[in-house]
Amino acid sequence: MSVLVIAEHDNASIKGATLNTVAAAAACGGDVHVLVAGHNAGAAAAAAAQIAGVAKVIHADAAGLEHGLAENVAAQVLAIAGNYSHILFPATAGGKNVAPRVAAKLDVAQISDITKVVGADTFERPIYAGNAIATVQSGDAVKVITVRTTGFDAAPATGGSAPVEAAAAVADAGKSSFVGREVTKNDRPELTAAKIIVSGGRALGSAEKFTEVMTPLADKLGAAIGASRAAVDAGYAPNDLQVGQTGKIVAPQLYIAAGISGAIQHLAGMKDSKVILAINKDPEAPIFSVADYGLEADLFTAVPELVKAIS
Numbered sequence: 423m424s425v426l427v428i429a430e431h432d433n434a435s436i437k438g439a440t441l442n443t444v445a446a447a448a449a450c451g452g453d454v455h456v457l458v459a460g461h462n463a464g465a466a467a468a469a470a471a472q473i474a475g476v477a478k479v480i481h482a483d484a485a486g487l488e489h490g491l492a493e494n495v496a497a498q499v500l501a502i503a504g505n506y507s508h509i510l511f512p513a514t515a516g517g518k519n520v521a522p523r524v525a526a527k528l529d530v531a532q533i534s535d536i537t538k539v540v541g542a543d544t545f546e547r548p549i550y551a552g553n554a555i556a557t558v559q560s561g562d563a564v565k566v567i568t569v570r571t572t573g574f575d576a577a578p579a580t581g582g583s584a585p586v587e588a589a590a591a592v593a594d595a596g597k598s599s600f601v602g603r604e605v606t607k608n609d610r611p612e613l614t615a616a617k618i619i620v621s622g623g624r625a626l627g628s629a630e631k632f633t634e635v636m637t638p639l640a641d642k643l644g645a646a647i648g649a650s651r652a653a654v655d656a657g658y659a660p661n662d663l664q665v666g667q668t669g670k671i672v673a674p675q676l677y678i679a680a681g682i683s684g685a686i687q688h689l690a691g692m693k694d695s696k697v698i699l700a701i702n703k704d705p706e707a708p709i710f711s712v713a714d715y716g717l718e719a720d721l722f723t724a725v726p727e728l729v730k731a732i733s
């Protein structure tokens with residue numbers, strides 16, 4: 423049996439989360455196939471074919487698949503599900519929208535947010551906001567899985583040369599329709615794909631200060647900007663910058679936390695970062711317990727000094 427990965431894409435290119443999901447799929451055993459369900463998405467399918475380790479790309483093209491409406495994508499997955507022992511989605515907003523529909527229709531239990539493949543039917547996943555790791559074994563014939571992308575190194579985006587096979591696209595389910603999309607324009611790297619993240623907390627005190635203090639540091643380092651939930655709730659930073667249990671899960675090479683206390687819900691989203699630098703004026707702040715480098719200082723002095731010191 424083969425393993426199916428549902429690609430996350432924008433019809434033109436493949437999103438990074440797909441690469442981590444391919445790596446997880448490879449660990450499940452069997453040939454890895456990638457489904458690109460979209461509209462005029464030939465370029466995305468061609469990009470998927472280049473991913474190292476992919477044996478086949480299945481390309482379903484229809485207007486109803488253009489915007490990734492969950493009802494239609496789930497129907498497309500179900501149309502080919504019979505050929506697969508495992509169906510893997512990245513645990514992103516898109517993947518988490520489709521996977522439960524597929525699992526329910528197949529009458530199997532979804533295995534959510536896996537961070538390790540122990541064997542073809544056994545997986546590790548974090549529970550209690552990452553404070554414990556559960557090893558789960560599934561007896562279902564088909565494993566419907568969402569993959570925590572930070573748990574798996576990305577498969578190389580190039581090096582493969584898989585054939586692209588056209589699949590008959592399913593009819594529009596007609597249960598939902600695409601109305602519009604408001605996309606945040608951002609020149610910075612995407613938070614979940616960034617190599618460096620600078621995150622600000624409640625200590626910043628206002629949206630103006632958040633921008634004034636954090637932006638120059640992000641600019642200097644070519645980093646993405648993140649925020650704690652307290653900073654987001656207070657309106658200092660937009661919602662899509664939130665890192666943590668109810669925000670984004672990140673694991674960059676370098677995570678700089680400025681004025682963030684390190685509540686477990688925040689740590690759940692960033693503690694797998696390779697190097698953590700915490701700037702906090704409270705020596706007892708829990709963030710220091712996960713930090714590789716801790717700077718006990720006032721961030722309003724320390725961050726500008728850091729910016730100045732980086733050439």
Ligand SMILES: Cc1cc2nc3c(=O)[nH]c(=O)nc-3n(C[C@H](O)[C@H](O)[C@H](O)COP(=O)(O)OP(=O)(O)OC[C@H]3O[C@@H](n4cnc5c(N)ncnc54)[C@H](O)[C@@H]3O)c2cc1C
Binds near residue numbers: 687703
């Ligand atoms: C169900 C649930 C889900 C949650 N999900 C998330 C989540 O996804 N992400 C998240 O972040 N939180 C989440 N939270 C909230 C979390 O519990 C904390 O309330 C939040 O992370 C605190 O944010 P903070 O560290 O910015 O603020 P605070 O806890 O208020 O910490 C501010 C820190 O700044 C320091 N400080 C103050 N002034 C300065 C200064 N001038 N210079 C340097 N340091 C200074 C203080 O010493 C303090 O440590 C969740 C909570 C719940 C209950």
